[in-house]
Amino acid sequence: MSKWFRIEPEVPGGLGDNAVFAIVDGRRVFSVLHVEIDGWLGDDILTCVGNVLATERARQLTSTLKLRAVTVKKLEVTRSSEYAQLFGRKRLPQLHWLQLEGTAFEDDFAIDNKGRLIVSAKTINEFRSNLHLENCDIKPVRPPKRLP
Numbered sequence: 001m002s003k004w005f006r007i008e009p010e011v012p013g014g015l016g017d018n019a020v021f022a023i024v025d026g027r028r029v030f031s032v033l034h035v036e037i038d039g040w041l042g043d044d045i046l047t048c049v050g051n052v053l054a055t056e057r058a059r060q061l062t063s064t065l066k067l068r069a070v071t072v073k074k075l076e077v078t079r080s081s082e083y084a085q086l087f088g089r090k091r092l093p094q095l096h097w098l099q100l101e102g103t104a105f106e107d108d109f110a111i112d113n114k115g116r117l118i119v120s121a122k123t124i125n126e127f128r129s130n131l132h133l134e135n136c137d138i139k140p141v142r143p144p145k146r147l148p
Helices: 056-064 081-086 120-128
Strands: 003-008 013-015 020-025 027-032 034-037 045-049 051-055 070-073 076-079 095-100 110-113 117-120 137-141
Touching: 003 120, 013 045, 051 056, 056 070, 056 095, 056 120, 076 081, 095 110, 117 120
Parallel strands: 034 076
Antiparallel strands: 003 117, 003 137, 013 034, 020 027, 045 051, 051 095, 070 095, 110 117
16 A cells, blocks of 8 residues: 555635735745635535645644644635525535645655645545545655655
């Protein structure tokens, strides 16, 4: 069995007008995250422009697992007009912004240098057992070869 997995979570929408970011080393680094939701299929881990979002259940699990280098931040969540048309007043879950500051293929839950979400086998097993991830694409991956 693979030791590492790549998760490609559901994308529930895009950036809202109140998002604030800077470009650092070619990547967006957010100081304020505002996500405008177009739809939500029920998964506990989501993504928006390279940011990891988690439902309360997923946030609690990351805390229980004591995953290193995960900081929980607040974000602003709004519903788009498309959401209102499709789902009416259906409530969204409370979402949290998980800032992953660890190293992919070393820490259990991290972003690699290509912006992909990399998770250890131990962590993916816990996620699969405790979270709704039906719309996530989960694939085994190998760590990159290190140059001598």
